[in-house]
Amino acid sequence: MAGRLDLRNGRVELAHGGGGRAMERLIGELFRAALANEWLDAAADAARFEAPAGPLVMATDSHVVSPLFFPGGDIGSLAVNGTVNDVAMGGARPLYLAAGFVLEEGFPLADLRRIVESMAEASRRAGVPVITGDTKVVEGGKGDGVYINTTGLGAVIEGLEVGPERVRPGDRILVSGPIGDHGVAILSRREDIGFGTELRSDTAALHGLVAAMAEAVPAIRCLRDPTRGGLAAVLNEIAHASGTGLVIREEAVPVREEVRAACEFLGLDPLSSANEGRLVAFCPPEAADDLLAAMREHPLGREAAIIGEAVADERAFVQMETAFGGRRMIDWLYGEQLPRIC
């Protein structure tokens, strides 16, 4: 192959991961061009950066979503937002990202460009640069187009101390908006199921919302983003780690009509449907109203709600008062509700 990268009709070739000129062209003309920043411009294998004093957090996440493009986002924006959110849920302000790409031979370069540009856009919007990266190519048939791993580094917000072990009986449970959008949006575009809906993935970077929440209520006890396994999985993890029971009220949990209908139709549970732009927060009861108000003032928390509370229960059960008037357990999802959603 000679000359410039054919970003219109070209395809990923094994040579693009081979360490030679082809790889250099791919990195230079695609990745570095789109993600442009001083660290990538330095074209070194490792990025050198300054970090503020105090504790740091680090999180990593591999993204293998299928389909790669879905209503409301794609694997590129998801890879940025997902890791930014993991760092933010550690009570930190995200500083830098690193990205590793595994590309499948034969993947259209035009699609790769769309993905990388979407990633760059998400990174710019979040104000978190991708400062180092890596690209590998696997033979055709041995991958699924593109896999992206991202690692994020962040500085803990001063005065904020969050973790599931800090949850106490009486704490209120809040969610930042309607649950289940991402899972259902992905499902709607899977070729084997496909159904028509206007629903979009909720993928979004939540660190701005977290900063606003931390400023209003520094006493937040725990933050989590209910991604795979949805709200049900996150609540069970927190109950388990904190040794408290959790009780939520079905009527208080915001769920969009489209999500309820799709789940009803397909026999799924919105509580187990994935989210990529929502968070769950725990705070002392006296701070709940302030926290709710702060969340609702932020664009990503307009539909926030208080959905329940932690209770003394050493069995650490998660229960829901059903709108019907009974009470049921909420268990982890077993197996996979849907294949590869993030």
Place this chain on the structure above:
Amino acid sequence: MKYVDEFRDGAKAKALAADIARLADPGRDYHFMEFCGGHTHAIFRYGVPDLLPDNVRMIHGPGCPVCVLPVGRVDMAVDLARRPEVILCTYGDLLRVPGSRRTSLNRAKAEGADVRMVYSAADALQLARDHPEREVVFFAIGFETTTPPTAVVLKQARAEGLPNFSVVCNHVLTPAAITHILESPEVRELGTLPLDGFIGPSHVSTVIGSAPYEFFAEEYEKPVVIGGFEPLDVMQAIRMLIRQVNAGRAEVENEFTRAVTRAGNRKAQALVADVFELRKRFEWRGLGEVPYSGLAIKGDYAELDAEKRFALTYQQKRENQACICPSVLRGVAKPTECTLFGTTCTPENPIGSCMVSSEGACAAYYAYGGAQAGRDVSPVEA
């Protein structure tokens, strides 16, 4: 959601619960079996038992198609799936049902077998059209509700002359299973299974109608109320059953009038009769061999019958001896009476089939708990 929320209304549930409590005679117990897994699921999902008086108890019947499929049939599916030329497609939950020696379709899939989950029989037919170079086998399971769609794809495959499509028919019949339960020694002689009435299937009855149950009501003097799958339907059916018991009546009543008629769906029945015939006997997990309880593909459609195309022979296999699914499916034991429940046998690692499907009694007990589930989920004050 219109036409759904109306049947899950909390205020109406409260009023019904109060009326049931008023009607239920404190001097006696009421034992009602919901035959269908769909009812079992609704009962647990909405916390219906919390709304019933202590002396009204629900017994969970064998109406879960995944749960009643015997080990030998699962093995048959696994063996078929392992053939390199075959794409085996079936409904979701079946993939996790354990066969003998801890095999399952999921495990076969992990080992390289081409197993596809489909949402409908039509999806399986489409797979055959899309993969003319492969043998696409639809492993059909289910009661009378899923039988007509299987009949439709068999007819379509015949009309299109699709050479690479075939079906393993595991369809079973509800009335035969109910008769079997009523004839079982636990009910007839030992009295270990007190049964005061049935909540009849909702979806199955849209196809077969309410008439087939009239036999039980008369012959065995058991009231039957056909009820919908929504929680208010279930509560209303329970109230109707209590009224019948109190009045000493044993009749077939229809709560699910918005979908079920006495005659059922004649078109669907004709379709099924056209393509399928009764098997002399069919093995059910939990119930053993039940006479005239399963369907086979008629000789006229033999070329589409995978059992013939691949010369499959059914072999009865032993189940895990510690698993009490057979008793659970007959309503004789509660899931929590099993030593494996929640310890060795969990939804992640099911030993018995009742733990696999969300309609299975064990899985419903496990997932939704409740004070009645024996997991000691006493309500905590929020």
